[in-house]
Amino acid sequence: MPSRKTTKAALAAAARMPSIPKELIDQFVTGPMSAEAVQDISMAFKKALIERVLGAELSHHLGYRSGETKPEGGINHRNGATAKTVLTDTGPVRVDVPRDRDSSFEPLLIPKHERRFTGFDDKIVAMYARGMTVREIQGFLSEQYGTEVSPEFISSVTDTVMAEVTAWQARPLEPMYPVVFFDALRVKIREDAVVRNKAIYLALGVLPDGHREVLGLWIESTEGAKFWLKVFNDLKTRGVGDILIAVTDGLKGIGEALGTVFASTTLQTCIVHLIRNSLDYASWKDRKLLAAALKPIYTAPSAEAAAQALDEFEASLWGQRFPTVVASWRRAWDRVIPFFAFPPAVRKLIYTTNAIESLHSQLRKIIKTRGHFPSDDAATKLIWLALRNIGHDSGRSVREWRDAMNQFAIAYGDRFTRMDA
Numbered sequence: 063m064p065s066r067k068t069t070k071a072a073l074a075a076a077a078r079m080p081s082i083p084k085e086l087i088d089q090f091v092t093g094p095m096s097a098e099a100v101q102d103i104s105m106a107f108k109k110a111l112i113e114r115v116l117g118a119e120l121s122h123h124l125g126y127r128s129g130e131t132k133p134e135g136g137i138n139h140r141n142g143a144t145a146k147t148v149l150t151d152t153g154p155v156r157v158d159v160p161r162d163r164d165s166s167f168e169p170l171l172i173p174k175h176e177r178r179f180t181g182f183d184d185k186i187v188a189m190y191a192r193g194m195t196v197r198e199i200q201g202f203l204s205e206q207y208g209t210e211v212s213p214e215f216i217s218s219v220t221d222t223v224m225a226e227v228t229a230w231q232a233r234p235l236e237p238m239y240p241v242v243f244f245d246a247l248r249v250k251i252r253e254d255a256v257v258r259n260k261a262i263y264l265a266l267g268v269l270p271d272g273h274r275e276v277l278g279l280w281i282e283s284t285e286g287a288k289f290w291l292k293v294f295n296d297l298k299t300r301g302v303g304d305i306l307i308a309v310t311d312g313l314k315g316i317g318e319a320l321g322t323v324f325a326s327t328t329l330q331t332c333i334v335h336l337i338r339n340s341l342d343y344a345s346w347k348d349r350k351l352l353a354a355a356l357k358p359i360y361t362a363p364s365a366e367a368a369a370q371a372l373d374e375f376e377a378s379l380w381g382q383r384f385p386t387v388v389a390s391w392r393r394a395w396d397r398v399i400p401f402f403a404f405p406p407a408v409r410k411l412i413y414t415t416n417a418i419e420s421l422h423s424q425l426r427k428i429i430k431t432r433g434h435f436p437s438d439d440a441a442t443k444l445i446w447l448a449l450r451n452i453g454h455d456s457g458r459s460v461r462e463w464r465d466a467m468n469q470f471a472i473a474y475g476d477r478f479t480r481m482d483a
Contacts, residue, residue: 113157236269238303244265247262290315308320365399
């Protein structure tokens with residue numbers, strides 16, 4: 063169901079459309095018509111309109127209209143027309159493109175050597191962004207419009223967005239982000255004739271006013287300090303001066319690199335992921351009880367109380383049955399306890415990467431039809447188009463953020479309030 067924002071935009075666009083005179087419509091509609099007849103008239107009208115616009119362009123180029131006297135001293139004149147088929151968003155149209163004697167006329171509506179009309183490329187890109195494969199797009203265009211296009215043609219159309227991807231990935235960012243979530247989306251990409259498992263890493267930043275935006279995406283086969291150093295230096299180069307809290311799911315090497323580039327940033331592990339990983343050690347029948355036994359640790363009022371709760375869990379029957387769970391919490395302890403310094407309003411925001419996981423869930427629905435991607439660029443292109451389609455920002459909750467914002471302002475002082483961090 064369309065959103066209210068989308069509906070308003072569509073109504074506004076419709077309001078701006080010029081009205082067609084009733085007399086003109088009456089010439090076409092003389093009685094009941096089939097859907098095919100309406101489509102035929104629509105295509106005929108589109109052909110006539112395109113040719114009329116091209117004729118007007120040539121008149122402007124020559125300096126006089128068809129049937130008028132040529133200006134004194136004018137040498138160039140009309141020289142017939144060339145027929146060519148143009149692909150439109152409603153199907154192929156055969157149009158007559160006017161020519162001039164000295165071949166200096168360069169049409170703007172349909173440039174020379176161009177065989178696609180405005181809207182056709184956008185339709186292909188939109189279908190691609192929604193996860194349709196090249197084969198599915200071919201079939202759709204053939205069935206709906208009777209238009210046969212090659213896989214290379216579709217790839218060339220979608221490749222035109224790579225310039226936008228490059229510009230987006232290099233765009234300037236805000237000087238300070240209170241919270242940035244980092245997480246990975248696993249995909250299969252062909253490289254050196256071998257299909258490899260790679261990770262597409264996304265960074266989702268929370269702005270001081272509570273808005274969220276995807277800061278960038280990076281593809282890598284293996285994560286480590288060297289990779290994360292590149293990511294953080296990229297953010298630094300694009301204007302990020304400070305990140306108050308970085309929330310991750312135990313990504314390898316991220317702590318070392320973060321300390322090098324953003325030395326004052328607090329690294330917080332995702333508590334929800336830590337709980338899920340703990341439950342993986344238990345059978346299905348024990349998971350609910352194990353989760354209840356772990357709850358006193360992460361709901362403790364302070365870091366000291368949490369440490370005591372962990373000791374009690376270790377000494378309990380559950381701790382004796384699952385020593386690996388205790389070990390995993392102790393290994394991550396220095397990245398678990400930062401959020402205990404905050405009240406519930408902030409804890410709720412930073413104790414989980416659910417915000418970015420929700421985004422990943424939407425992306426998985428789009429890429430699930432792909433067995434693998436032919437290249438890193440192909441994966442980047444689809445992920446970016448999908449992000450653009452679903453919206454780069456993921457919204458905000460004003461009421462919850464206001465509580466957190468006040469706490470950030472008290473806890474971080476100038477680091478939070480200074481906008482030129």
